[in-house]
Amino acid sequence: MAITDDVIQQAEARMAAARDHAHAVAARYDRRTRRVIVRLHSGLELAIPPHLVEGLDDATPDALAEIEVSPSGLGLHWPQLDTDLYVPALLEGQFGSKQWMARQLGAAGGRSRSQAKSHASRANGAKGGRPRKVQA
Incomplete structure (x- = not known):
């Protein structure tokens, strides 16, 4: 498939629409409370027990501490666990x-x-x- 200016404009429009929805700007693992803390663009912070999330239930604190936020802010990734979480689904209560x-x-x-x-x-x-x- 050839990438044309039209295809690029459509992709940019989809990205702009996605930015209107809640997205993560930061994520970390709090060892003291044993929660994954996700900060959204609105300033809201979510504290999520790892045992509720598919792929995180048996993870070590070191593996949980390494979290990557996707450039769009719509995804969280744990490289050591090869686990991903879609932020909009998380907000709808879907943990896997x-x-x-x-x-x-x-x-x-x-x-x-x-x-x-x-x-x-x-x-x-x-x-x-x-x-x-x-x-x-």
């Missing part, structure tokens, strides 16, 4: 891929306790409960 987020939600749902789950468990227990696992 759809598959990873679904897995987190499913795990939370499995741990939940409700009256319906309790009744279903009792009813299943009255029928003899779960079949025992057989040794292979």
Whole structure:
């Protein structure tokens, strides 16, 4: 594909539109609070626990401390972890891929306790409960 003046102008227009949205100007890892601190262009600072973000949950403090902010401010990158985070998605509460987020939600749902789950468990227990696992 040839790069023309028109293509460059379109790319610049997309970049200008993206700048109107929230973007990061700095990011760091605070070892004392164990949080990733992201400062947005508006002055707002977000403190994010790493265990909530895909790819950061088992990272060492040294790996978390090395954060790169993309030139557009729309991305954060941890080179040691080969992990990226899209800032607009972060602001919408998306801390990873759809598959990873679904897995987190499913795990939370499995741990939940409700009256319906309790009744279903009792009813299943009255029928003899779960079949025992057989040794292979």
